[in-house]
Amino acid sequence: MPSTTTIDARGAFCPGPLMELIANLKLVEIGDKIEVLSTDKGSAMDIPEWVKKVKHEMVGIEQDGDIWHIVVRKMK
């Protein structure tokens, strides 16, 4: 069963949330999802860009107040 891991990167500035996402992607299986919680506007733009470039999958991105929930699926 694919799992979802949540990373709390609130308060961290660019490229902190991206780096935390990448470090955690190494630890999960293909098909698993990672949800990044971030308060950094730049990361809300940069993470989808990175995901597209290295060919993982953006599952979704939602803003809840000051917090972005960015969900990524590991594809390789």
Next chain:
Amino acid sequence: MSAPALFILLCSGEHEKIQMAAMAASVAAVSERPVEVFVSMNALKPFQKNPGGERYAGGEFSKLMLERKVPDAIELFEQGKMLGEMKVFACSMAMDVAGVELEDLRTEIIDGVGGLTKFLSDAEAGQLAVF
């Protein structure tokens, strides 16, 4: 086709410039782009185990970054190395002038001592950014 390698010539001791170089290096490395960094002049100090005094020299933006939770530049280089393909060389000339030995440097980040000629020759294969 993979992206051309990014070559970073880092010679400023200014926190803001080292931060930008660290961001560019780490983000490129984790984006499947090989990175080679050449550290010289005043930029050598922050890479020393015991830099003596403040690790970074900086202006207003440096103060802001230190006050807030901005990732540390040296740690960003380290993360880039762990998560991507990055080599970091210390300039042999700057080390000789400063009297710094390889064991004085953060060897978890610095791969070795290098010369400018080799770095420039390597850099012909990619893009060069200077900080």
